[in-house]
Amino acid sequence: MTESVPAARRGPRSVVVTGAAVLSALGRGVPPLLSATLDGAPAFAPVLRFDVSGRQADGAATYPGTPVLAEELDQAVGEACDEAGLSAAQRAGLPLHLAVHGDPELARATPERRPAHGADVFADAVARRAGLSGASRAYTSACVASSTAVADAAAAVAHGQADRIVVAAGYLVEADQFAVFDAGRALARDGRVRPFSTGRTGLLLGDGVVAVVVEAASAARARRARPLAVLAGWGRAGDAYHVCRPRPDGTGLARAITDALHRGGVGPERIGYVNAHGSGTQVSDTAEAAALRLALGDHAPTVPVSSTKSVHGQALEAGALLELVVTIAALSAGRLPVNAGFLGPDETCPLNLVLDRDARPVADHALSLTTAFGGANTALLVGAP
Amino acid sequence: MNLTSALPLRPGPGPDAGPGPRPAAASAAALTQAASAACLRVLSSAQWPESAEDRAAPAIAGFVVSSFSPLAAEAARRCLLRGPGSGPGPAPGRPDDAGRPVTAVVVVSPLGDLAGAAHVAEAVDDGARIGPLLFFQAVPNAVAGHVAARWQLTGPVVCVADTATAMTVSALLLADGDAEEALLIRVDQAHTPDGPDRAAAVLLGPGPPPAPEPQLHEGEQP
The missing domain is CATH 3.40.47.10 (Thiolase/Chalcone synthase)
Incomplete structure (x- = not known):
């Protein structure tokens, strides 16, 4: 690569x-x-x-x-x-x-x-x-x-x-x-x-x-319209790895996240929440956790993360937009979506998962991440208006 | 009111609308014309079929039932083999250890994997068994991933339904540094039993520098 x-x-x-x-x-x-x-x-x-x-x-x-x-x-x-x-x-x-x-x-x-x-x-x-x-x-x-x-x-x-x-x-x-x-x-x-x-x-x-x-x-x-959120940054990158499996080291998704942060002009310390792709499949979740460690560095273990797919399911071509809207609404509400369905920690996914209601964002920006077949990765960065 | 220039519109009569036969949408000629209209440089091109010997695109392991993915992969292979840097050593102008330029994969198909979709629909309606391999090949991303992995193309993967959009997307990816080159593949499977399968690919690089961006926008003071 x-x-x-x-x-x-x-x-x-x-x-x-x-x-x-x-x-x-x-x-x-x-x-x-x-x-x-x-x-x-x-x-x-x-x-x-x-x-x-x-x-x-x-x-x-x-x-x-x-x-x-x-x-x-x-x-x-x-x-x-x-x-x-x-x-x-x-x-x-x-x-x-x-x-x-x-x-x-x-x-x-x-x-x-x-x-x-x-x-x-x-x-x-x-x-x-x-x-x-x-x-x-x-x-x-x-x-x-x-x-x-x-x-x-x-x-x-x-x-x-x-x-x-x-x-x-x-x-x-x-x-x-x-x-x-x-x-x-x-x-x-x-x-x-x-x-x-x-x-x-x-x-x-x-x-x-x-x-x-x-x-x-x-x-x-x-026209005096009130924005719901700032679309501060965006990034996309390919894995060049497999037809349908993600690159295990997460480098493709990490590049997408890094590009989104770069375009938004913010560092990892400004990320208060990550709405992860979090499909609930073995290899994809593990690769995504690796990508977050690569892209967010020392902040990766503390940034609150959840996947709202645990509540509304995977909406395929519409999923990323659905999750962007949830992310914007959560940021606006000042509360974080819960990572539902959690049974216990997986050591390959060392993340600060949102497991309790009433969790609050720890900073003013949020990432919405998506991966797809073909090794396609995207990251959208939103901020409070 | 949008005071800026509109985004490029989808086809309409293009430079190929003059006298003479219009090239098939999935042909090297049509993609080259569209690239020129989008101010993109064509580094190499290919299509399927290119001769009477092109009867069926080579099969790809793991892809079944449909010609969609084999067509895309073969057009891509031919195009990349003809492109800069396909031989030994680095591409011209690149340092020895730079590897292949970061290359986006952009797949264009109005109907997607038509044969695969029709096969699945028929199996569902008839209550027939559906093979597990059809899981991943139901989306055009799958063959994009195959091509990206085979040729180490690490740029964004994008699938759209028309060529003009694909060119606009490619131009923006190059302009914004998401990729240094874009491999654009168009696949048009036969939509009738006796119709032809066609595919074409172009490797795109940035064209001449763009004109200065418009300075006056809605909500901004002149």
């Missing part, structure tokens, strides 16, 4: 988040999601949305009923723009970055109709229905799709290529992905996600449909 890592750079403008909307297994809106994560109250239950009788695992965190992804994305984008205080005219020119696995109808479309179900076409349709006529694009990079979409939006806004960009993401637990995760023996056999804990047996999927407005701080100020 090369050591010639280029110095991360960024454009000159400050970047903020001015609106956020969420649908999760906990309900509609940020408050029920934040409340459950602060309480460490998991939302996992046997799946009722489709038949799981032939599967080895049956749990997931799902919103009741059978929500439709396109409709939920429309609602999330609208609500995020509402919260940001954007008029219809202000929305009209906005670009959309949409993170999705793809059009849910593609796999069962007739061959002739398949080109009409591309992820790019799907993103265009969401943008059109939301009244966003700027350029739309789709990100399909698995679990880092939405954090990559945020990083690209932040980078573009920082450079002045846009004043604001809507970033949206959606995954609703469905039979096909459930089946392949089950076939890969990736799903927790005991119905719980236990990040960084002894006895962890895997991940569980969860619903997430999320939208945020990423905006230049100056543009937000000019």
